[in-house]
Amino acid sequence: MSFNKFPFIEIHSDPKDINVGWTAITNKLNSLLGNSSGSNTLVFECYQGIYYDKLLNWVKNELSYNNLINTADLMKPEEQIREITQQDVTDDRIFGFLTRLNVIDFFDNSELEKAKNRIPSYNGKTIIVGYGASLLVEDPDIIVYADMARWEIQQRMRRNEVNNFGVNNKNETFEAKYKRGFFVDWRVQDRLKRKLMHNWDFILDTNDHKNPKLIDGDLMRNALKQAAGRPFSLMPFFDPGPWGGQWMKEVCDLDKDVDNFAWCFNCVPEENSLLFKFNETLVEIPSINLVFYQPIELLGDAVHARFGDEFPIRFDFLDTMDGGNLSLQVHPLTEYIQEKFGIPYTQDESYYLMDAKPGAKVYLGLREGINPQQMMEELEEAQEKGTHFDADKHVQTWDIKKHDHVLIPGGTIHCSGVDSMVLEISSTPYIFTFKLWDWGRLGLDGKPRPINLEHGKNVIQWDRTTPWTKTNLVNRIEKIDEGDGWTEERTGLHEREFIETRRFWFSKLTNHNTNGGVQVLNLVEGEEAIVESPDGNFEPFIIHYAETFIVPAKVGRYTIKPYGVSEGKQVGIIKAYVRTNY
DSSP, X not given: OOOOSSOOEEEOOOGGGEEESHHHHHHHHHHHHTTOSSOEEEEEEEOTTSOHHHHHHHHHHHSOOSXXXXXXXXXXXXXXXXXXXXXXXXXXXXXXXXXXXXXXXGBOHHHHHHHHHHGGGOOSEEEEEETTGGGGOSSOSEEEEEEOOHHHHHHHHHTTOOOOTTSOOTTSOHHHHHHXXXXXXXXXHHHHHHHHGGGXXXXXXXXXXXXXXXXXXXXXXXHHHHHTTSOBOOBOEEEOOTTOBSHHHHHTTOOTTSSOBOEXXXXXXXXXXXXXXXXXXXXXXXXXXXXXXXXXXXXXHHHHHHHOSOOOEEEEEXXXXXXXXXXXXXXXXXXXXXXXXXXXXXXXXXXXXXXXOTTOEEEEEEOTTOOHHHHHHHHHHHHHHOOOOOHHHHEEEEEOOTTOEEEEOTTOOEEEOSSEEEEEEEESXXXXXXXXXXXXXXXXXXXXXXXXXXXXXXXXXXXXXXHHHHHHTBOOOEEEEEETTEEEEEEEOOTTSSEEEEEEEESSOEEEEOTTSOEEEEEEESSEEEEEOTTOOSOOEEEETTOEEEEOGGGOEEXXXXXXXXXXXXXXXXXXXXXXXX
């Protein structure tokens, strides 16, 4: 069986609960608006990244109404929005601060109040469309939420097709648009989404704008509840990069005409989508919706108490097979990311080697006896003058092979070398990577990628040299338990990191338990395995080699055993979860 690029959760439903295509959606909403002989109100709340102008034109031309309010007319002027968001966006090319603003802060209060006060006097059908539409009326007759997957937003940003929230900037650089989205737009709109999702009448999926889907709100909430009670996979996204390799093309059956694939985001709920199949219709929603709607069922009470409505574990692939080295980099310490960026925890991580060619290596930690000042001076010279930085002179390299596991707590200088395939297991604040050296190459846009020497030198832990790294970070593997046909090993992570990883080798059925906390797993050896509930609480779930899947805390007991072509053979799984005693 091949890698599943479009995993879905199947939900059985009444066909009337879903309308596919603009014509069907038009007919559905017009029939609802026409059911009342008096006044009623339809609210179209929107997430940043939708094709706003296209949606507005469709509402104007196709829906039945007496009065139409476009919330874009009620917002503050663009210069004011840029002014109030500047403290969060900052002048830095990459980094900003997570905003504390709310959607209402983007509106002109006087215009908002005028519009609110006019609504009761309107006679007939009123439609309010746009960002913040739900702010104008407390109890609308119909709420439609036009949602948008984060990864699709980024593709539209790259194609210069969409603006950020409240500004006309579709022709700015992708970096500028993404930064504003990450630190401002998605924060304020997620705060509003959390409040509204319990009251959605319909969700509008326009990730494929030519073939939209309108889903009944109760149906979607029920689907999210079902997802929180069974294992599932997110829809992976693959992306090329300046150092990308060729491994994923073959293993994951990707487009052979693309030069390379560098990343696969296969468990990053802020980025990934969740696919539901309602009868024959696939619906795509941001997977973060599940975190927002079923946080305790998904994460578990203890994890939710610590992280709130955030998913703290990240799995992704880094492919350098026949590619290049990743950038030499370091992640901030917890205290640094809190002070500088307002983020509660840092990106601690690890590299689990799915595969490696002979001679492959990883850069990890510093060589014994290096001079920090000299190293930084050479990095600065390379950055300013374009000279070569001799990374091997300063940074320790380690030979690696398949199934090795190296640990990378914040403050540790590192990068994956050429000819390796890494499963990166980390905590979630993935944007905070301080690049120190990028091997003198350009990004895919033809421009130098940003280097962050000032941040980097403030967080590098200079005492993490060869002896310390060998003792603490390289293949800290220990056997935990074994039985008939199975072995459990602890492979990490470091004591400074809150994620625990366990590896299981088995040729027979093995018993597992979430123990009240969410778990993320990947099949690192073998072609197929099957995940089942000993109590019959969910349908059997088949996974294939290299696929990542999530087991919600609510699942409790579950089993895994080799399946299909792997039946009776030894397979391997890596499991990650949040330590309860951290």
